[in-house]
Amino acid sequence: MQTLTLLAGGVAAGLLAGTATCTAAQGGLLMGLADGRRGADPALVCWFLAGRLASYTAAGALLGLLGSAVSLPPQARAVLLVVAGATVVGFAIRLMRRTRCSAPEPPPASRYQAPMLGAATILVPCGVTLGVEMLAVSSGSPLAGAAAMAGFVIGTAPAFALLGYVLRRVSRTRLARGAGLVAVGAGLWTAGTGLSLGGWLTVPAAPVASGPGAETVTVWATRDGYRPSVVTARAGVPVEVVFEVVDRGCTGTVTIGGRDVALPATVRLPPQPAGSLRYVCGMGMYAGFIHFS
Structure with missing residues (x-):
């Protein structure tokens, strides 16, 4: 019963809360599959989602089994966010270079690359993802933890499928360069959140009084x-x-x-x-x- 409840809860969290935040945070990795002329092939999008499902399910099982010992400390997550952001920027630059190229069409991304990028989304957690991960930890069960994380991926899958369709349509037009610029922005944003999380990107704040001597x-x-x-x-x-x-x-x-x-x-x-x-x-x-x- 607990497993089914957490599975349903994960799907609901993905549909209601995770759709916008996770697509914004992790969509840049999906953009890495977009080819300058073909776009994000539907089969590759499916492989991307399969890799994402596998990594989240495995992470949920580990979280349920080992609890908070598996949870990465903030500094480690910050480094992963910076690396993931730099990776997204690299994919975006590749997309824009292919768009400008008039040479024969390059080969599409492989079926090995797509699930690897999907699996890598676990390294770029959105706020709702962290909440589901904590739910998996609190379950104390590998099966229940895996169910919660798998349900979350299922809930967000329609948004990622829609993003893949949009990328495919856009990349067939001259707007492909614009899609690349959006991907660059997503990558820089992801790297920026990592710098902020790690405390390496701070903005000084002027003190604001909220009552002297407050404890x-x-x-x-x-x-x-x-x-x-x-x-x-x-x-x-x-x-x-x-x-x-x-x-x-x-x-x-x-x-x-x-x-x-x-x-x-x-x-x-x-x-x-x-x-x-x-x-x-x-x-x-x-x-x-x-x-x-």
Whole structure:
């Protein structure tokens, strides 16, 4: 019963919440299959989805079996995001070069490359993916964990199939170069989220008062970021950060103090020195600051 419940829950999460976020975050890898003249061949899109299903199912089984020991730390995920973004940019450049080339048509991507790219999407998790991964961990069962992750892939499959169709139609026209530019943007965005998640791309924030001497602060997670984005607390004393959820999305998982926390939750911080502590959503898209003074 638990397995069927998690399978249905994964499908629902994929259809309702993961369609937009995962297609945006991982669609660049699918663009890597697009040929300058043929586009993304339907058979290759199927192989891409098969590879994605296999990697997610295997990851879900491992998460269910070994629990949080399998979960990658934020810094490791950040490196993978940067590498994945650079890979997407490389594919996009290849797409645009083939579009400009008037030489004989190059061979299509192989059936080996397509499932490998699909499997690689596990390395570019969207916010909803992280939530499903935590669900797989909490199941404590390899079968239930695999069911949750497989259901999520099934739920997002229609969006990826539609993206493959659009790529095929676009690549047959002179708009193929535009598709390549979109892929470049997706790759740079993915790499940027990795830099943000790793703390290597920061934007200084001016302190905003939220009550002098506060030892408990409240932050609201919305679809558009954390509100307020900067709060103040007293330095040198323990602080509780109460994260409340307004809308489910990327901000539903926060990385703070080098660990991932599923929201809503209360994060207890030991006494901090004067300065700012930065936290970020699980995808590295949205950040917030706690200013200690």
